[in-house]
Amino acid sequence: xxxxxxxxxxxxxxxxxxxxxxxxxxxxxxxxxxxxxxxxxxxxxxxxxxxxxxxxxxxxxxxxxxxxxxxxxxxxxxxxxxxxxxxxxxxxxxxxxxxxxxxxxxxxxxxxxxxxxxxxxxxxxxxxxxxxxxxxxxxxxxxxxxxxxxxxxxxxxxxxxxxxxxxxxxxxxxxxxxxxxxxxxxxxxxxxxxxxxxxxxxxxxxxxxxxxxxxxxxxxxxxxxxxxxxxxxxxxxxxxxxxxxxxxxxxxxxxxxxxxxxxxxxxxxxxxxxxxxxxxxxxxxxxxxxxxxxxxxxxxxxxxxxxxxxxxxxxxxxxxxxxxxxxxxxxxxxxxxxxxxxxxxxxxx
Ligand SMILES: Nc1nc2c(ncn2[C@@H]2O[C@H](COP(=O)(O)OP(=O)(O)OP(=O)(O)O)[C@@H](O)[C@H]2O)c(=O)[nH]1
Ligand SMILES: [Mg+2]
Numbered sequence: 001x002x003x004x005x006x007x008x009x010x011x012x013x014x015x016x017x018x019x020x021x022x023x024x025x026x027x028x029x030x031x032x033x034x035x036x037x038x039x040x041x042x043x044x045x046x047x048x049x050x051x052x053x054x055x056x057x058x059x060x061x062x063x064x065x066x067x068x069x070x071x072x073x074x075x076x077x078x079x080x081x082x083x084x085x086x087x088x089x090x091x092x093x094x095x096x097x098x099x100x101x102x103x104x105x106x107x108x109x110x111x112x113x114x115x116x117x118x119x120x121x122x123x124x125x126x127x128x129x130x131x132x133x134x135x136x137x138x139x140x141x142x143x144x145x146x147x148x149x150x151x152x153x154x155x156x157x158x159x160x161x162x163x164x165x166x167x168x169x170x171x172x173x174x175x176x177x178x179x180x181x182x183x184x185x186x187x188x189x190x191x192x193x194x195x196x197x198x199x200x201x202x203x204x205x206x207x208x209x210x211x212x213x214x215x216x217x218x219x220x221x222x223x224x225x226x227x228x229x230x231x232x233x234x235x236x237x238x239x240x241x242x243x244x245x246x247x248x249x250x251x252x253x254x255x256x257x258x259x260x261x262x263x264x265x266x267x268x269x270x271x272x273x274x275x276x277x278x279x280x281x282x283x284x285x286x287x288x289x290x291x292x293x294x295x296x297x298x299x300x301x302x303x304x305x306x307x308x309x310x311x312x313x314x315x316x317x318x319x320x321x322x323x324x325x326x327x328x329x330x331x332x333x334x335x336x337x338x339x340x341x342x343x344x345x346x347x348x349x
Pocket of ligand 1: 007008009010011012013014015016071100101102105203204205206223224225226
């Protein structure tokens with residue numbers, strides 16, 4: 001899963017990227033259009049440590065998300081094509097909106113105004129989608145007139161795109177468009193930007209920590225350059241600084257959690273004597289789909305999944321006691337995996 005960090009120039013995208021990935025880049029790095037800056041972030045999840053304490057695997061591996069800092073998206077009148085291509089490949093967006101005041105870093109628009117900037121980002125996503133829709137509608141208008149084997153298909157596509165255009169005109173985004181499964185499938189190839197799950201991060205200044213921020217929740221307030229500095233310290237050293245700042249927790253895990261929520265992902269675990277590992281899965285996915293995440297052979301030769309819930313392990317304390325209480329389950333291919341399930345997949349190929 002890949003999350004793209006986007007926003008206006010000098011809003012703190014690269015600083016946030018560093019605060020989330022633990023990297024230390026120079027300010028101004030990766031500002032060029034089309035520059036891509038990819039980092040892998042382990043998903044913090046205390047259940048991994050909890051389960052390791054009970055199941056004693058050789059090693060543990062957290063799930064991970066890829067973050068990519070996309071430079072130069074909104075620098076010109078038209079979004080940069082490489083940047084747009086990179087956004088299309090992302091599964092979700094983090095929109096960084098500047099709220100910090102700084103004489104040293106003048107705002108490209110002359111003033112700090114978070115609402116205006118968010119509207120600007122959304123407007124650019126909107127224009128990018130609309131442009132694609134209109135060009136495709138234009139092409140289809142011509143081609144549907146000719147009786148070809150594809151005519152019916154094209155008519156349906158045209159009608160669907162016209163619905164999309166109407167939705168953009170009225171709502172400004174495609175994310176809440178009510179779609180049937182096959183319609184969703186038909187649109188997938190377009191990778192519309194306003195359809196992507198998104199998280200808004202408000203990059204606040206140090207003085208704004210704990211203060212009211214210009215954008216209401218679910219927008220996440222976070223002081224990116226402070227976070228970046230804090231991350232460079234050992235956890236023990238960090239504590240007094242965080243207390244002084246009035247920060248109960250670091251912001252990066254909140255960004256990761258918000259991204260997971262926006263993507264509607266759950267976590268399942270696999271465990272054997274060698275490794276306990278966390279995996280991300282779309283909510284509603286089945287056991288055989290979970291198996292496919294681990295290895296294609298497991299999906300191909302799937303026989304059954306042996307399932308135990310993390311919360312049952314918490315309640316009963318050991319696998320043996322979970323079994324004694326009848327909470328150990330055998331599930332088939334179509335079982336809908338639940339957040340926190342520990343799966344052992346039986347298969348033969
Ligand atoms: N005072 C203050 N400065 C910040 C904060 N976050 C970022 N900056 C500064 O703002 C400048 C721009 O930050 P970057 O992270 O490079 O911003 P960007 O969005 O990646 O910029 P481009 O890639 O050039 O579009 C740098 O000088 C940062 O140090 C903040 O929370 N407070
Ligand atoms: Mg940058």
